Amino acid sequence: MNLGENEYEQLFPDFFNHISIAMAICHTNGTFIRTNDTFCKLTGFTKEELLEMAFNDITHPDDLSLDSTNLKSILHDKLENFSIEKRIICKNKALIWVTNTVALIRNKN
Secondary structure, three states, rough: OOOOOHHHHHHHHHHHHOOOOOEEEOOOOEEEEEHHHHHHHHHOOHHHHHHHHHHHHEOOOOHHHHHHHHHHHHHHHOOOEHHHHHHHOOOOOOOEEEEEEEOOOOOOO
């Protein structure tokens, strides 16, 4: 079955919000644009709290340089995506290890 663009857009919010994988959409400067419920449950932050933050705010300081290096490579077309294991700082200050996969979605306009 082939879906049109509008049909995909209607399905995406349900998919994004109900998938059991923690997902977040961030601006290239790292600020959160959108998170799903699973991401909020994992970190302990509400969606509203995360929208006031950047990904660096919840990344362990020792893991920031690898994130930054890979992100620069994506922005300069040297990588299409990357996955790293890194520590996330939860709202309750607990550290959890996650596999973080990053891909850039470019505006085609």
